[in-house]
Amino acid sequence: MQVIKYVFQPHGDKRGQLVALEEFVDIPFKIKRVYYMYNTIEGVTRGHHAHKSLEQILICIHGSCKVRLDNGEEKKVVPLEKPYEGLYISNNMWREMFEFSPDAVLMVLASEVYDENDYIRDYDEFLKFISKDKKIVK
Numbered sequence: 001m002q003v004i005k006y007v008f009q010p011h012g013d014k015r016g017q018l019v020a021l022e023e024f025v026d027i028p029f030k031i032k033r034v035y036y037m038y039n040t041i042e043g044v045t046r047g048h049h050a051h052k053s054l055e056q057i058l059i060c061i062h063g064s065c066k067v068r069l070d071n072g073e074e075k076k077v078v079p080l081e082k083p084y085e086g087l088y089i090s091n092n093m094w095r096e097m098f099e100f101s102p103d104a105v106l107m108v109l110a111s112e113v114y115d116e117n118d119y120i121r122d123y124d125e126f127l128k129f130i131s132k133d134k135k136i137v138k
């Protein structure tokens with residue numbers, strides 16, 4: 001599995017740092033939604049789902065957390081601990097976010113507006129969904 005992590009350009013000067021993100025320049029899709037999570041309770045794991053078509057970039061803009069990616073064949077854990085790094089998550093990828101530091105703010109840039117019908121929240125259903133996709137490709 002290829003993990004795609006973007007390293008954004010911080011515009012630093014004597015006042016501090018600033019990161020600017022533009023769709024199709026720094027982000028590979030049109031940004032239709034931004035959301036973020038904070039005050040995550042210690043020990044909590046979020047996610048536990050995949051998306052049928054949504055693409056996203058996850059940026060831990062404060063603190064740190066980890067993301068487990070699972071494409072049905074392989075799993076990888078990716079730490080997010082820098083405000084200038086973004087993890088790209090494609091569709092058809094099971095994700096779990098965990099080990100949030102108490103000060104973590106995880107911001108997500110999404111290619112689509114919120115649509116509950118795009119979620120696959122059952123792992124067995126996810127495996128069936130991606131195996132259907134593979135048959136179509138063959």
Ligand code: T46
Binds near residue numbers: 058095
């Ligand atoms: C994802 C990971 C990384 C909305 O009303 N609008 C929204 O845009 C979102 C994202 C959520 N919600 C509501 C739906 C639930 O009642 O907020 C509540 C928490 O959402 P959820 O349990 O889906 O949160 P996570 O952290 O498990 O997953 C979220 C995204 O939903 C998901 O797309 O990939 O972050």
